[in-house]
Each structure stands twice: as C-alpha cells, then as structure tokens.
Amino acid sequence: MSLVEQARPIERRTLHDELVERMRGLVVEGALKPGEKIPERELCERFGVSRTPLREALKVLASDGLVQLTPNRGATVARLTVEDLEDVFPVMGALEALAGELACRNITDKKIAEIKGVHRKMVVCYEARNLPEYFQLNQKIHELILEAAGNRTLSTHYSSLAQRVRRARFMANMSDERWKQAVGEHEDIIAALESRNGEALAAILKSHLQNKFNSVRKWLIAQENGARNG
Template sequence: MDAALNDKIEVARDTLQQRVAVRLRELLIQGVLTPGAKLNERELCERLGVSRTPLREAIRLLAAEGLITLDPGRGAFAPVFSIADVAHTFDVLAALEGLAAELAASQITDAELAELRELQQEMQAAFKRHDLPHYYQANARVHDVLSTASRNPVLRETWKQLNARMHALRFRSNQDETKWAQALQEHARMIEALQARDGPALRELLVQHLHRKRDAVLEQLAGASSQPAA
C-alpha cells in the first residue's frame, strides 16, 4: 500500500476514534453512563452510529485516562470512586489549580484573557437558560486556559490527568442552582483578579472554588449513599 494512502487511513481512523471518545466522555460526564454501569457495546454502537472497532479503541483511550474501568473477562465499566478518593483528588486539584492561576496572572496573553471574558459571557447565558451541558463545556475550557497560561507543562499534564477523573463529578456539582450561581460569581471574580494581574488573590479564589466543588460533590455522594437501594 502506498505510504501516503496508509497515512490518510490512519488519520481517518484516529479522527473517528477521537470523535467517539468525545461522545463517550459526554455520556460519562452528564451521568448518562452512571458510576458502576457496564458499557453495553451493542447499545453504544447503535447510539453513536459506529462499529465496534472504533468504539473499542475509544474505550481503551478513555481507560488510559482513568475515565473507564476495564475488568478482564467482564468488560468495561463507568468508574466508581470512593468518598476518600474524591476528597483527596479534589484537594490536590485545588493546589494545582491555585498554583496554575497564580502563575497565569503574570503570564497570560491578551488573547487568552479575551477568550476567558468571552467564556464568562457564555457561562452567564447558559446559566440564564438553565443549560448545564453548555455551561460545563465553557467552564471546563476556562480551567483549561488557566492551566495552559501557567506555562508549566509538568503542572498542566498532572492537572489534566487528575481532572479527567473528576469531570463527571464536577459537572454534577452544579445541579444545585444556588451552588451553580455561586460558582458563576466566583468565575467573575477570577476574571477581575486576572485583569488586575493579582496572582495571590487569584490563587486563593481557585483554591476556595475547588474546595467548594469538593464539598458539594461529597455532599451529593453522602446523600446518594444514604438512600435505600431500589
């Protein structure tokens, strides 16, 4: 086979795998695939309109990120995290995001700051129409921009790995409208601190923001664990 043609086939395959992985992430984040649920390949293939090969490649990709648990002989499952795992992970995320924000305050570009202001407007609009999926997409991008603006690749890669595991829980933490409104206000204050290039203030805002996320998630998990089995 011609090398150039082979390269095109590989690119197409990778592109399909990535698209399927994106859709699977959304299903996991939005709770369509609930913690502990087994991934039914036949149903997912029908839902996503793909064959088993790209689906399985996407599952392996997400398993490497910690978003899916592979159990040899049993299949793939949406992961289940203990309360202790969640608390510890959010504590580390708070430290990482706080440091990233402080570094970003002095190094963020005008283009990045402009993008953050646009994302804030998108989040405000999504909040007004009660559109949590679109709000979360913009919210996730805000935190991604801040980690990039830290200009510390080790910090960013460590954060990405841990944050990927908590996506679904971060999404659900805003299902309480009062907490959602508070999170939106906190993001507005982050923009103000960034514009003032106030690194210490921005760091404190991010640490508090992640701690409130942690507490909201732990409250939800505790409530769920106290519910009687169906």
C-alpha cells in the first residue's frame, strides 16, 4: 500500500450515520412493513445503542418520507397511498429522463459493458422466473445509469424516491406478458445507450417507468380496497 493510500484520513462514522443506513434498510427491504409501529426500545436493544442516536436517525428518515412521526405517538413506517404514488412517479420520470440524457453524454464503453453484463444475468433470472433476483438486478441497472449520468444531486433525489416506492414495485407482480415486455424495454435502453441517443433513451426510460407505474397503481388500489396492506 502506498503512502497516499495508507495516509488518507481515517473514515469515522457516528452511530447516527450507521443507524440511518441500517434503519433505512429495514424499511426499504420491508423488514418493517408499511403502517407498522417502529419499536424504538426494541431496536435500541437490538442495535445496542441508546435512544438518542436512534431517534436522530428516525427524524432523518421521516424527512425522507420513509417514516411517519406523530407527536407523542412515536414512529411508524410510512404507508404509500395511491395519491403518493401518483405524485412520486412523474417526478421519478422526469429525473430518469434527465439521467438518460446525461448518461448518453458521459457514459464510457466500459460502463455500457458492465450494464450489459448485469442485463444478461437479469435475462437469465427472467427465464427462470426468479423475481427477487430479477428485481435486484433490474434496480442495479437503473442505478448504473444514474451513476453514469455523473450527477450526485440527481442520484440522491432519484434514490430517495425510488426507495419510497420500492416495496410496492416489488409486490406488484407483473403478468408474464408484461414481464416479457419489460425485458424488451431494457434491451431498447441498452441500444439507446450504445448509440448515445439521449433523447431516445429519455423517452424509453419514461415509458418504461409509465408501464411500471400502471401495474403498481393497480396493485395498490387492490390493496387499499382489500384493506390488507401486507
């Protein structure tokens, strides 16, 4: 290890930062389910920390829309309503479109190859009808595009929104036909990236998202009517 590597500043993290990350994970991955009470005391015990940094983390997640705080009644995992979804998706669309344009300007061949690699793995998952893995890789591709866009602000805000709808996106099962279509759309995305056609990519990403939105919306409405928002 060279001196510059060895002598770079030691990364230090506060409990607060660590807890924001971990609790975000619990919410986004669905270990804590929408509407559920967030058990402050229990989490403190499990993480081995006091209430102070845990509560700090809760405030941050609340400002991010993942947690709902009610005065004197503590924290619950935020529910996603149809209205929320209808607000969130257009914004994600606008951000993805921008990401597409920027990515086409900045992306390297290496990065495209990386995306293609993930895509191939994803196709395998599709063929095996392995939804969890497919979903994971799908997310990864979108993250890579955002990364290729090279705009931290864009990534941050996109990611904040993506996290809010992530669970619903996963739960809203695609029909087999829709699934096949989605894979096709991903191929179009890669083609547009390769030809660096920003406008085209923006349009494809937007309609890809619109399709997803439609199915998530249907699922959410069914959930709300069925009242069991598990």
